Amino acid sequence: MTETSHRPSGDPAAVPSPSANEPYLVVDELTVRFPTADGLVQAVTDLSYTLEQGKTLGIVGESGSGKSVSSMAIMGLHDYKRTRMSGSIRVGGQEVVGLSSEKMRTIRGGDVAMIFQDPLTSLHPFYSVGSQIAEAYTAHNKASKSQARAKAIEMLDRVGIPQPKSRVDDYPHQFSGGMRQRAMIAMALVNDPKLLIADEPTTALDVTVQAQILDLLQELQRDFNSAIIIITHDLGVVAEMADDVLVMYGGRAVEKGPTREILTHPEMPYTWGLLSSVPDVSADTDARLIPIPGNPPSLLDPPTGCPFHPRCAHRSKVPGDLCRTELPELVTGNRPGHTKRCHLANPDSIYEAEVLPEIAPDLVEVVAEDATPAETGTGLFGPDDEAADGGSVAPENR
Amino acid sequence: MTDTDVTPASDQRGGSRTPILEVTDLTKHFPIKSSGVIRRTIGSVQAVDGVSFQVPRGGALGLVGESGCGKSTTGRLITRLYDPTSGSMKFDGREIATLNSKQMLPLRSEIQMIFQDPYSSLNPRHTVGTIVGTPLRVHKMVPEKKVLDRVRELLEVVGLNPEHYNRYPNEFSGGQRQRIGIARALALQPKLLVADEPVSALDVSIQAQVVNLLQDVQKEFGIAFLFIAHDLAVVRHFCPEVAVMYLGKIVEIADRETLYSHPHHPYTQALLSAVPDVKQAAVGGRRERIRLEGDVPSPINPPSGCRFRTRCAYAQDICARVEPPLLQIGKHHKVACHFAGEMGAMPSSPITLKVLGVDREGNSVNGAQPTVDVTSNDPGFADTWTDPKTLQKESEGIG
Structure with missing residues (x-):
């Protein structure tokens, strides 16, 4: 996040204080389109969510689901000349969509900061870690060089880098992966941001380091009361970190609600697929994994109707051809606060009868357990279904 | 695939049979040279330091550990992409640690490797047919005329459209590229596959497809796997036996039930406790x-x-x-x-x-x-x- 050298000195432009009842971050009907030579990439479509200070939102989805694009829009990182954006993003009451780059620069890195996935490519290799952190500080505060350096040392200490006084002059390549990620977090937090966007903050890291980084994020959230958006594909991370979850698919929100709700009573087949395709450290090892057949859709030419229908095993349960022809609305399901985009009328009973036995047999009542065959490979997502989906992914040799 | 020496996967832990791979005291020290003209050796990176394990025929051994613990180096030593500093590697009863590259050549067809990154491990300027067919030509597995048929067969085995042999890697998604890598590894009917983080670069929904494919391949062709990964859940799912490495040494090795439910080494315990758990959602908090x-x-x-x-x-x-x-x-x-x-x-x-x-x-x-x-x-x-x-x-x- 090194910025250009032309930046307004002094205090950031006065940002209107949020109205009393509006959450800190409001994303409303956000649509992002990229015109390309091949056509219009529909990266994000009609995305809406809100996030309050001190809360954590987990955004889950595969690559190409629009989770990073929507977050980069909050940071104003898209090139306005090459991007068509509509809708509204309000950060602390300030509209961000269409904001001039000058004004954007006062928000970016100040009130809103971002942690990127790959710390090695996100840190500048020619500048010492300390000077990169100090630069982020002087960009938003009136501070002398020595003050900024002291601040950088303080931040490195804060994120748990040993001997920060000597490490502050090290270059990124002299840091290990976990330390680089800490340095990035230090840089993001140097201005006490009110909103922190962490884009796959731990994907490149080992589990022990991942745990340290997640601890750190939670600790800092407690101290600064920041709002955190954590983008990940690891549902375990979401389960332990997030208050709310937003599941994205094909550029749209497909399921949204409190973490506990979504992960214990998911109502959308895509979320079921995500839950069943990851092995669990305590699961039965004889059970086959149940992948989601096929590949994520092309955003150049997204499927008609429900974006997930070409890969969905449950579309036969919806009367008519509704899944293919009509896009389901994002509506509240059987429980308050839990919205989903799916035509299925009774997702709970399907989940309990067909999906839960596959992913967590111990949670199903004894009655259901007796009815479930031990061999799960012939389940819903069997190879026959895969073959029907274009044949390009089906292992033929079961 | 008409491999006659197929061992049923169920016989994985049969103690009577000799293991396909037996590694004893394997060591790899990378020398550190001083700068200057003479470039004396001033130290060494002890990447792998006295590692011993067995991989049973048709079975699977998992190697887990943090980055830098030497698990990938171990994989590359076994495929002889690196030469070991010392130690012995017996493949199928035959010592391979000391073979020169000419003697090694016929054995290369029996030990194959699947790489982590499906983007950089396929030559972008070769068609899939060339990529999968080259090992067949090099080792003269089938007559030149039959190479294409065999390539199509292999593509079908890994779940790709056999008619896509003339496409280039960039036309495929990450999961499909990994399947191409698997097809290339299977082309020579290996007895041992070293899979170095085969799924960690893939999307979650695709990971499961590739893990299932690897299991199918293992069952059908009786291939033994050395499965290197840092994802403890995937390793547990795939491997009946798991070794935990730390700084070039194995600190704990056990069958998966024991290792995951009764870990005795503090490092294994720490690793296992650090894995985030989806089930935590029901409880809340960390x-x-x-x-x-x-x-x-x-x-x-x-x-x-x-x-x-x-x-x-x-x-x-x-x-x-x-x-x-x-x-x-x-x-x-x-x-x-x-x-x-x-x-x-x-x-x-x-x-x-x-x-x-x-x-x-x-x-x-x-x-x-x-x-x-x-x-x-x-x-x-x-x-x-x-x-x-x-x-x-x-x-x-x-x-």
Whole structure:
């Protein structure tokens, strides 16, 4: 996040204080389109969510689901000349969509900061870690060089880098992966941001380091009361970190609600697929994994109707051809606060009868357990279904 | 695929059969050269330091550990992409550690590798047909005229459209590219596949497809796997036996049930407790976990004694003085720790004193002979073993 050298000195432009009842971050009907030579990439479509200070939102989805694009829009990182954006993003009451780059620069890195996935490519290799952190500080505060350096040392200490006084002059390549990620977090937090966007903050890291980084994020959230958006594909991370979850698919929100709700009573087949395709450290090892057949859709030419229908095993349960022809609305399901985009009328009973036995047999009542065959490979997502989906992914040799 | 030497996958732990791969005391030290004209060797990166294990025929051994622990180097040593510094690797009863590249050539077809990154491991300027067909041509597996047919067959095996042989890798998604890599590895009907992080670069929903494909391939062709990954859940799912590495050494090796439910090494316990769990959603908040402070020490100058001691909550004086031997403490369970024990019930006194013949400070005791040869590094499991409780009782007499 090194910025250009032309930046307004002094205090950031006065940002209107949020109205009393509006959450800190409001994303409303956000649509992002990229015109390309091949056509219009529909990266994000009609995305809406809100996030309050001190809360954590987990955004889950595969690559190409629009989770990073929507977050980069909050940071104003898209090139306005090459991007068509509509809708509204309000950060602390300030509209961000269409904001001039000058004004954007006062928000970016100040009130809103971002942690990127790959710390090695996100840190500048020619500048010492300390000077990169100090630069982020002087960009938003009136501070002398020595003050900024002291601040950088303080931040490195804060994120748990040993001997920060000597490490502050090290270059990124002299840091290990976990330390680089800490340095990035230090840089993001140097201005006490009110909103922190962490884009796959731990994907490149080992589990022990991942745990340290997640601890750190939670600790800092407690101290600064920041709002955190954590983008990940690891549902375990979401389960332990997030208050709310937003599941994205094909550029749209497909399921949204409190973490506990979504992960214990998911109502959308895509979320079921995500839950069943990851092995669990305590699961039965004889059970086959149940992948989601096929590949994520092309955003150049997204499927008609429900974006997930070409890969969905449950579309036969919806009367008519509704899944293919009509896009389901994002509506509240059987429980308050839990919205989903799916035509299925009774997702709970399907989940309990067909999906839960596959992913967590111990949670199903004894009655259901007796009815479930031990061999799960012939389940819903069997190879026959895969073959029907274009044949390009089906292992033929079961 | 008409491999006649197919071992049923169910026979994985049959002790009577010789393992397909037996590695003893495998060591790889990368030299560090000084700058200047003469470039003397001034040190070495001890990437792999005395590793021993077996891979059963048609079975699977998982290697887990943090980055930099030497698991990938081990994989590359076995495929002889690196030359080992010392140690022995017996493949199918034949020593391969010392073969020169010419002698190695015929064996290369039997040990194949699947790489982590499906983007950089396929040549972007070759068609899929060329990529998968080249091993067939090099090893003259099939006559030139039949190469294309065989390529189509292989593409079908891995679940790709056989008519896509004339496409280029960039036309495929990450998961499909990984399938191409698998097809290339299968082309030579290997007996051992070294899979180095085969799914970690893929999307979650695609990971499951590739893991299932690898399991199908293993069952159908009886291929043994050395499965290297840092994702503990995937390794547990795939491998009946798992070895945990730390700084170039195996610290614990056991069958998966024992390792995941009764880990005895503090490092294994810390690793397992750090895995985020989806089921935590029902409870809320973070799971209790063992915190490891700091980073993995440098393999150029590893800590004395036990290499994990700098980050270990149980470390005492003896850990800095005496390296804990990899002791067998169960039927399929070896652990290298002076204080090995169940999670939360680690012994307060070292359990290895008797077998090492040392006192609690690590000084050798007069008259006490080590009961095990610490330098011997048996890759397999013995029929007799001493459980940790007995070891502790014996050691209390000395300490």
